[in-house]
Amino acid sequence: MEFKYLIIKNRSYRRFKQDYKLDMDTMKELVDFARLSASSGNIQGLKFLLSVDGQKNSRIFKHLKWAYYLKDWDGPGEGERPGGYIIILGDTEIHSTIEVDVGIAAQSILLGAVEKGLGGCMIGSLDRPGLRKDLKIPMQYQIPLVIALGKPNEQIILEEVNDTGNIRYWRDENNVHHVPKRSLDEIVIY
Amino acid sequence: MEFKYLIIKNRSYRRFKQDYKLDMDTMKELVDFARLSASSGNIQGLKFLLSVDGQKNSRIFKHLKWAYYLKDWDGPGEGERPGGYIIILGDTEIHSTIEVDVGIAAQSILLGAVEKGLGGCMIGSLDRPGLRKDLKIPMQYQIPLVIALGKPNEQIILEEVNDTGNIRYWRDENNVHHVPKRSLDEIVIY
Numbered sequence: 620m621e622f623k624y625l626i627i628k629n630r631s632y633r634r635f636k637q638d639y640k641l642d643m644d645t646m647k648e649l650v651d652f653a654r655l656s657a658s659s660g661n662i663q664g665l666k667f668l669l670s671v672d673g674q675k676n677s678r679i680f681k682h683l684k685w686a687y688y689l690k691d692w693d694g695p696g697e698g699e700r701p702g703g704y705i706i707i708l709g710d711t712e713i714h715s716t717i718e719v720d721v722g723i724a725a726q727s728i729l730l731g732a733v734e735k736g737l738g739g740c741m742i743g744s745l746d747r748p749g750l751r752k753d754l755k756i757p758m759q760y761q762i763p764l765v766i767a768l769g770k771p772n773e774q775i776i777l778e779e780v781n782d783t784g785n786i787r788y789w790r791d792e793n794n795v796h797h798v799p800k801r802s803l804d805e806i807v808i809y
Numbered sequence: 810m811e812f813k814y815l816i817i818k819n820r821s822y823r824r825f826k827q828d829y830k831l832d833m834d835t836m837k838e839l840v841d842f843a844r845l846s847a848s849s850g851n852i853q854g855l856k857f858l859l860s861v862d863g864q865k866n867s868r869i870f871k872h873l874k875w876a877y878y879l880k881d882w883d884g885p886g887e888g889e890r891p892g893g894y895i896i897i898l899g900d901t902e903i904h905s906t907i908e909v910d911v912g913i914a915a916q917s918i919l920l921g922a923v924e925k926g927l928g929g930c931m932i933g934s935l936d937r938p939g940l941r942k943d944l945k946i947p948m949q950y951q952i953p954l955v956i957a958l959g960k961p962n963e964q965i966i967l968e969e970v971n972d973t974g975n976i977r978y979w980r981d982e983n984n985v986h987h988v989p990k991r992s993l994d995e996i997v998i999y
Binding site: 788 | 810812813817819821841846852857858859898909910912917919924931953967970977988996
């Protein structure tokens, strides 16, 4: 698949076909993409906690905050929730979490997921103490990011940021999700 | 190109065919991959300063610190230096730099470069005040990361971290670069 297509297809999906089951082998393949990606000073301080189990997924789900700009939406309802999660942990016995590494790993995972016909969303807004307690995550690990994964079930349209400069994504009356992106001219400096 | 191949081929290249010229259109295509990637809260606070010009490249090069673990190597010599750079800037008029976004953008750029037969290296260790002064980068912008790009001219071998836990990359007598990676078993948590 052409890389540009992968990039365009890799949207932040928040609604899924919940009955589509993810398996552990697929999840491990995705983590392997992160494993083989760059790490600052090659330190490799990240760990990856996996879930494809319905009950465990529910325990994770309830601590996540979805789509900040969609004030009337509490996140995906029953039937459209993620089929699994990769929780990125920072192992402080190796190093305090390097956030750039988190972004590198997460992007590798999601691009790899898209090639497999899957998709997902990086979620940095969550109740960390609650998730830690429910999943018994030792204090040794920081919890920088959760990646929700599954078979996407929503339409997302990219559009250009207009003169108002508003970058808030929004949903139209057909539940199509619109994402304003700044133009290349706005972000390139010569 | 299969994504797994792209991931494996995307090594941190530090030696290049310096006479291979990069052009601005290619650089802008790479930035476009970053532009269309995820951004926390869709804030899109990053800017991208481009260079494919020999003189400008030299002004950037002298502020970079290369390959921390290779104590006997001062970085690529004349003839094997990068053909260009993408300097990632954080526009503080939009938001203080979100490091996860930096990682996402940099990974998109480098994977895209590999598909084009190019490659590069993320460099976070640099003389920021010196670079700022030489390139007249306004104080409005933070400088989280520099990406060196070019036509790679070195062999890199991935190997598994052994029992000592040593993650330092090293070069053998033939100048082949070896990078130890932790195993999947070590980084996956169930």
